[in-house]
Amino acid sequence: MAATFNAIAFTALSTFLKSMGFEPTTIKTKDGHEVVFERRHHGDEQLIVLIYTSCSPDGSAVRKKGKDAIRVCLVAESDRVKAVQKHYGSYRQDGRIGLASATRVNRAGTTESIFARIRSRAQGMYRLANQMHREAHCTCGAPLFPDTGKCVLRGYCPDKPKATEAA
Numbered sequence: 414m415a416a417t418f419n420a421i422a423f424t425a426l427s428t429f430l431k432s433m434g435f436e437p438t439t440i441k442t443k444d445g446h447e448v449v450f451e452r453r454h455h456g457d458e459q460l461i462v463l464i465y466t467s468c469s470p471d472g473s474a475v476r477k478k479g480k481d482a483i484r485v486c487l488v489a490e491s492d493r494v495k496a497v498q499k500h501y502g503s504y505r506q507d508g509r510i511g512l513a514s515a516t517r518v519n520r521a522g523t524t525e526s527i528f529a530r531i532r533s534r535a536q537g538m539y540r541l542a543n544q545m546h547r548e549a550h551c552t553c554g555a556p557l558f559p560d561t562g563k564c565v566l567r568g569y570c571p572d573k574p575k576a577t578e579a580a
Contacts (some may be wrong), residue, residue, distance in 0.1 A: 417521060421527060437449075446470050448466050449466065450464040452535075455474070461489075462487055462544040463485070464483065465484040465486075468569075482518060484517055486513060489512055489555060490507075491510070491555060495508025497569055553572045
């Protein structure tokens with residue numbers, strides 16, 4: 414039997430996410446605006462777990478079935494990235510750069526099962542943020558990716574290593 418689509422009331426989703434310590438914010442998307450919940454890491458304010466709800470700010474509209482998945486991701490925020498985005502007139506000028514994303518949460522099944530999957534994905538992203546916070550940081554102050562040891566700011570890092578010249 415196929416899982417059934419569940420539109421979930423925005424108020425229930427909002428209450429659930431707020432109980433986990435997430436704060437609502439609104440971002441502009443190509444389809445209009447979307448409510449995104451965010452929670453900054455307790456030890457490193459640069460690391461933020463985001464939950465994209467696919468809900469409009471007034472709470473009345475949820476994207477149609479098939480385009481409605483809830484997304485959970487981890488981003489880093491930096492003034493350096495914001496300055497570069499502004500300098501080049503980037504569409505996004507929020508100073509954020511994506512680090513990791515969890516498997517999407519489809520709105521299928523009971524409300525409780527959907528909330529359990531959201532909690533699981535959010536905890537996974539927060540665990541990754543914990544790991545990045547505990548480990549060494551780049552000389553620019555940004556966290557390093559645990560698997561590669563490279564700066565999360567990638568090309569934006571002002572202290573990226575210079576290519577060594579062959580002697």
